[in-house]
Each structure stands twice: as C-alpha cells, then as structure tokens.
Amino acid sequence: MLTVEGLTRTFVTGDGQVQAVHDVSFEVKTGEFFSLLGPSGCGKTTTLRCIAGLETPDSGEIWIDDKPVFSSKKGIMVPVHEREIGMVFQSYAVWPHMTVAQNVSYPLVHGRRKLPRNETKKRVKEILHLVQLDDLEARPSSLLSGGQQQRVAVARALVAEPQLLLMDEPLSNLDAKLRVEMRHELRDLFERLKLTALYVTHDQEEALVLSHRMAVMHGGRVVQLGPPMDIYKEPANLFVAGFVGTTNLIEGRVVGADGAGERGLVETAVGKLRCALPQQVVQGQRVSLMFRPEAVSIHTAACGSPVNVLPGHVRAVVFTGNRIEYDIDVGQYHVRADTNPYVAPLEKGQSVWLEMPADRIRVLAA
Ligand SMILES: Nc1ncnc2c1ncn2[C@@H]1O[C@H](COP(=O)(O)OP(=O)(O)OP(=O)(O)O)[C@@H](O)[C@H]1O
Ligand SMILES: [Mg+2]
Incomplete structure (x- = not known):
C-alpha cells in the first residue's frame, strides 16, 4: 500500500x-x-x-x-x-x-x-x-x-x-x-x-x-x-x-561461548549469568545484559540450585495499582522487578534472591 x-x-x-x-x-x-x-x-x-x-x-x-x-x-x-x-x-x-x-x-x-x-x-x-x-x-x-x-x-x-x-x-x-x-x-x-x-x-x-x-x-x-x-x-x-519499555542493564564480559554460539556465560560484577548469545558475540567481548522487570522472579529464601540467581536487598517499594514495583540493590546495580499486587508485598530492607531465566536475558553489544 x-x-x-x-x-x-x-x-x-x-x-x-x-x-x-x-x-x-x-x-x-x-x-x-x-x-x-x-x-x-x-x-x-x-x-x-x-x-x-x-x-x-x-x-x-x-x-x-x-x-x-x-x-x-x-x-x-x-x-x-x-x-x-x-x-x-x-x-x-x-x-x-x-x-x-x-x-x-x-x-x-x-x-x-x-x-x-x-x-x-x-x-x-x-x-x-x-x-x-x-x-x-x-x-x-x-x-x-x-x-x-x-x-x-x-x-x-x-x-x-x-x-x-x-x-x-x-x-x-x-x-x-x-x-x-x-x-x-x-x-x-x-x-x-x-x-x-x-x-x-x-x-x-x-x-x-x-x-x-x-x-x-x-x-x-x-x-x-x-x-x-x-x-x-x-x-x-x-x-x-x-526507549521501549522499562529495562534493567548489567554490564559483563563473555567468558563462555559454546560452539553453536547459543548458550553462553557472562561474567558480571554481581555474578555469572547464563544466557543465549547472539551469533556475532564472541568470547571475551564486553556486553550488556538486558532484562525486563516482569522477567525477574523474586524469591525470599536462597534457592537450591542457584543458576542465574543474584542476591539483593529491597531498596524501595512502589505500589502503582496494577502492580508492585521493587527497586532492588544487587551489588552496585538497582534492579527493577515487578510483581502483581496480589503477591504478598516485600518489606524495605528485606533480603531477596532474584532469578533471571536465561531465555529472558538479551545480550546486547556494549
Ligand atoms: N522546517 C525545518 N527547518 C529546520 N529544521 C527542521 C525543520 N523541520 C524539522 N526540523 C528538524 O528536523 C529534525 C526532525 O524534526 P521532526 O519534526 O521530524 O521530529 P519529530 O520526530 O516529529 O519530533 P517531535 O516528537 O518533537 O514532534 C529536528 O531536529 C528538527 O529540529
Ligand atoms: Mg513531530
């Protein structure tokens, strides 16, 4: 047309x-x-x-x-x-x-x-x-x-x-x-x-x-x-x-890229994270890991097998009506994580463990 x-x-x-x-x-x-x-x-x-x-x-x-x-x-x-x-x-x-x-x-x-x-x-x-x-x-x-x-x-x-x-x-x-x-x-x-x-x-x-x-x-x-x-x-x-949506970014360096370039490991200041690597990304490259607030699962106790789990503390709690927005200190980063308002709210200062599934992390060239 x-x-x-x-x-x-x-x-x-x-x-x-x-x-x-x-x-x-x-x-x-x-x-x-x-x-x-x-x-x-x-x-x-x-x-x-x-x-x-x-x-x-x-x-x-x-x-x-x-x-x-x-x-x-x-x-x-x-x-x-x-x-x-x-x-x-x-x-x-x-x-x-x-x-x-x-x-x-x-x-x-x-x-x-x-x-x-x-x-x-x-x-x-x-x-x-x-x-x-x-x-x-x-x-x-x-x-x-x-x-x-x-x-x-x-x-x-x-x-x-x-x-x-x-x-x-x-x-x-x-x-x-x-x-x-x-x-x-x-x-x-x-x-x-x-x-x-x-x-x-x-x-x-x-x-x-x-x-x-x-x-x-x-x-x-x-x-x-x-x-x-x-x-x-x-x-x-x-x-x-x-520009589109709310974004969390954590900088890191690729430390493990398998042959297919699919499953990779990125080392960051707050821990190692598994994620899918795009084709053009290579071993040793500096990257940004991007994930959305709704992609994060918040746990109130340490998980058994901690893959892609980062410990943190609740810094701020904001109730917006249709969701609760948490600002969570993870090392030097403030991570935004959202839950629906029917999940029992967390307290300021509380210890939490954030889980980011590998397929919800996007790797972007830094
Ligand atoms: N008649 C004009 N003479 C000189 N510069 C212009 C003229 N019209 C637009 N520009 C410039 O061209 C660029 C693009 O302008 P445009 O109006 O297309 O932006 P926009 O994306 O519609 O922005 P907005 O969201 O603010 O409406 C801007 O830097 C603007 O200053
Ligand atoms: Mg315009």
Whole structure:
C-alpha cells in the first residue's frame, strides 16, 4: 500500500545542516496499522510530511498503492491534493466556527470527492456513529471537549474513505485517562474498517497497543522494525531497549561461548549469568545484559540450585495499582522487578534472591 525507499530530508538552518530523515525505508501493507516511534526530533513528522506531499525530500522514492508519488531519480512529485490520503494532526485543526457536521462533511463538500447533498448527509451520520458522536452533529465545534474534537478530526479524515490515513500524535493533547480510552477506540475502529494507517508517536505504550508493526526511529534513521512484541522482547540495541519499555542493564564480559554460539556465560560484577548469545558475540567481548522487570522472579529464601540467581536487598517499594514495583540493590546495580499486587508485598530492607531465566536475558553489544 505504502512503500518508502531511501527517504532523506536535510534542512539548512542558521547554524548548519540538520539531517532530519536519513535513508529511511519501510513498507505498510494494506489493512496494516504501522507506527513510527521515537523521541522528540528523531524525524517522525518530517517523514510523515514527505509522504503527505507537504515536504519535498532530497532523495528517495515513495509509492502509494503502486503509484509513485515521489521519486528524486525520475523527477516525480505528486502534489498533496492528488495523493489519496487522510490526515490527522496533533493540533486537531477542527474549525471552531463550524458545527460538527460541517467540519466532518467538509472533504465531501469541498474536496476531490464531491458527493450529492443527501449522500453527504448519510455518510456524515454513519461516520459520526462510528466515532460515537451521534447526537452532536449540530453542536458548534468550539463547544466540544478535547476528546470529542479529536474524534471529529478522525471522522473528517475518514469520511472521504482515504486509502491511507496519516496520523501525527493525534492523542497527545488529551488527558491520561482519555488518551488510553481513545487508544482502544482507535484500535477497534481501524480493525472494523480494515483501514491502512501510518501513525506517529513518541509514546511507546501507545505504539505497542495500536500497531501491527512499528519502526523505531533515532536520529533520523530507522533503528529497528517489526511487530511490537518482537521489539519489546528482542530490542536490537541499547537505544531501543531503553526507549521501549522499562529495562534493567548489567554490564559483563563473555567468558563462555559454546560452539553453536547459543548458550553462553557472562561474567558480571554481581555474578555469572547464563544466557543465549547472539551469533556475532564472541568470547571475551564486553556486553550488556538486558532484562525486563516482569522477567525477574523474586524469591525470599536462597534457592537450591542457584543458576542465574543474584542476591539483593529491597531498596524501595512502589505500589502503582496494577502492580508492585521493587527497586532492588544487587551489588552496585538497582534492579527493577515487578510483581502483581496480589503477591504478598516485600518489606524495605528485606533480603531477596532474584532469578533471571536465561531465555529472558538479551545480550546486547556494549
Ligand atoms: N522546517 C525545518 N527547518 C529546520 N529544521 C527542521 C525543520 N523541520 C524539522 N526540523 C528538524 O528536523 C529534525 C526532525 O524534526 P521532526 O519534526 O521530524 O521530529 P519529530 O520526530 O516529529 O519530533 P517531535 O516528537 O518533537 O514532534 C529536528 O531536529 C528538527 O529540529
Ligand atoms: Mg513531530
């Protein structure tokens, strides 16, 4: 549906050049919800604007539904209004002087796909039902809550049935609770309509919840691409490990790598740990061992056969409602370990033994 190949965009500013997007390639399949995730300034919006046609890339190619809309080599640059794209931006850009219905029908009245009046009315009703704004058609948009305005923006983007919907942080102006609700609403809506979406966010949880696949960006480049669970469990490098989810890191040196490069032993300042070594890691190499707080089992007594068990002391206990987060001193490291709130809570200062199964440890080049 959407193919981006070798996309590069450099800005010239007062103090030099900013390489906003550097050699970015990815593909979004029909019906897929695909996210670009990354910290502020990593090039997400610039990528989206290039695809929309609001920005001219320096080089690369963009195809929408097998039609080239940009190619630096072939000198193709299809203008914005000729790309069949719906867009929702961070500032909803809902027109305050119009009613909800006027806002939503705008693309059908003024856009490329003009429809007869009664047809427009019917379509607007349907789409407002979809975003659960049934009774608000006649309400001036200035009298809506943030969440309602956001849904108006989504409805307006959907009404002309674009092949592809581009969304740039559409939920970022909402309060925390509404954000989470809207996340699930969006997910349901896209699933039902089988829409193709390219979604931009710096919120890792949002990307994990919504996406079929995602690309993590850093410094204008795509650093990892894949389904959310793969990226969460097997981050490609320390940046992704730190940006997506909460991460524990312990540094060490490979002291045992068997022939197959599979089961290995890493020596750290707090003990030796068994783990699966990636192919390219060799004996003697310095590595970081990465594991998630929920991958750790906490024991309150020393285990019989202590493989991958490290002793520690509870430093802090934080109850967050859906879990208990422990900060545990293991030598010089603070290890985060989580349990569900129905497990008997531990006390501050208590001795514990942390067990990290080998298959839950990821070895990353230091
Ligand atoms: N028009 C411009 N002129 C100069 N530099 C720009 C321009 N637009 C973006 N940049 C720079 O390009 C880089 C990428 O910006 P971009 O807006 O794509 O980031 P982003 O990932 O969307 O960030 P955020 O999460 O903060 O929205 C930044 O360093 C930014 O300062
Ligand atoms: Mg942005």
